[in-house]
Amino acid sequence: MLIADLYIRVSTDEQANKGYSQRDQHERLERYCNQNQITIGQVIFEDHSAKNFNRPEWTKYINHIKKRSLKSNLVLFTKWDRFSRNAGDAYQMIKLLLGNNISPQSIEQPLDMSIPENKMMLAIYLAAPEVENDRRSLNTFYGMRRAQKEGRLMGTASYGYVNKCTEDGRKYVGLKEPEASNMLWAFNEIAKGKYSINQIRLKMNTMVQTLAVHHSTGQ
Structure with a gap:
């Protein structure tokens, strides 16, 4: 059977x-x-x-x-x-x-x-x-390389930016607030050379959490 x-x-x-x-x-x-x-x-x-x-x-x-x-x-x-x-x-x-x-x-x-x-x-x-x-993998590889040569970011935008699209369908990356301002502050602090990158990261996390609390309480 x-x-x-x-x-x-x-x-x-x-x-x-x-x-x-x-x-x-x-x-x-x-x-x-x-x-x-x-x-x-x-x-x-x-x-x-x-x-x-x-x-x-x-x-x-x-x-x-x-x-x-x-x-x-x-x-x-x-x-x-x-x-x-x-x-x-x-x-x-x-x-x-x-x-x-x-x-x-x-x-x-x-x-x-x-x-x-x-x-x-x-x-x-x-x-x-x-x-x-x-073949699909190879096509993807060549497509990504072409996009990079044209200055297009592949994948999800980094912290401080957001993926956007124009009316004609062209994709681009734009600033996203308040994250963009946080990143600008962090880079300025790094340039001063006063704190380590990890210390700046911790300070920025504290800033973000404080802003989030103020936003939730309406202050």
Whole structure:
């Protein structure tokens, strides 16, 4: 009798940007099992990147496998990129699963591992998501470098400043009070050379707290 654990994974950015849905994956996997007379064991929901297998729910699942506490002989997922986006790690994990008599299988990209030629298809299915990740990282790197060359600040503005946007959509950094005045005071004190940076930091924290108390009491 075939007993399958269902692995349903989506990372936050994938769900937001690509429309992946845990519910949709679950429905497709359940339908596949019903059509093929496969008994469903565990259903594992994961909200984590597939760049490696350091994922909370997957780690728990592997621990159950190693303890021989599962009766399943299959782990099903919709596509191979739900399983992994790192070909090297994926091969090692497949070996571990098969060594524990559990076969990993994608219902939309099924492969008969007993056919040698299918290993070439497996390599493609596993490498494609990794290449996509690498390309995205490279594009991000070049985009950030270009922005820095143009004098644009990347990420959240530092203390004393705030991220703003013009009417035509151009982003820039503007001053934020009273934080900007606090930073100006701190730099002036550093320039005097009378106090250490840590002493100035503590004095500024005291000033900020005092202003906050006055503001809350209306003084």
